[in-house]
Ligand SMILES: [Zn+2]
């Protein structure tokens with residue numbers, strides 16, 4: 001693989017809570033959370049929802065037997081963010097190396113969170129017996145995941161001094177609002193551009209100033225926007241998800257350049273999601289509703 005200057009975000013699963021196949025969701029897609037980020041020479045994957053399954057097959061097709069080096073960044077351990085993982089075909093290949101990153105939840109590190117999902121009695125195949133190479137990195141708040149120039153391995157560092165010569169840097173921020181253990185959010189920076197992935201988060205009276213600082217000035221904010229404001233106020237407060245007003249409010253307050261509405265409510269069909277997108281665009285112009293297959297190139301100036 002030649003050296004590449006690229007920063008490409010590709011959506012493989014955009015749905016919240018549970019997969020929703022069917023004609024009513026065919027345009028936005030029914031798979032749960034999974035985003036591929038091609039950044040420089042690295043492949044990062046945000047969450048392992050059911051969208052991960054097709055991504056795995058596509059990665060295998062693209063690399064045609066060459067070794068795959070992947071970094072899988074998990075926000076939290078709810079099923080909609082992990083349910084594609086046991087069917088991720090690169091895991092079964094000897095030539096695959098996967099670094100897992102994720103939070104400590106209920107006293108369990110990321111290896112302890114992931115392993116039960118892919119081992120008996122919950123799954124017939126035991127991840128510990130697979131031929132791929134796996135490393136697990138539990139992330140605490142305000143740590144950094146970095147890649148130095150070239151094809152080097154990912155490193156987890158604590159000190160701001162260590163990120164100065166990083167080619168790619170991932171910042172992490174933990175928020176508590178998602179029941180009952182919270183979720184981690186990630187900000188990926190490369191070549192002066194940035195994307196923030198903030199799903200499974202709910203804001204109450206005000207936005208957390210620390211989070212706003214974390215998201216400040218991002219080129220792209222992918223934010224939880226599960227509910228219409230009306231549905232949220234009627235019955236969904238405290239569920240740990242945002243409405244579109246919260247997503248556009250954060251985008252405005254953090255001064256981001258573009259917003260993607262993400263983690264769609266599974267009972268909403270394409271028409272309802274289109275209406276939410278139109279409503280959100282009145283509040284924050286550069287807003288799009290996430291759709292499976294959507295690609296955003298962060299190195300190309302965004303126009304719309
Ligand atoms: Zn979720």
Ligand SMILES: [Zn+2]
Pocket residue numbers: 076078178200
């Ligand atoms: Zn969740």
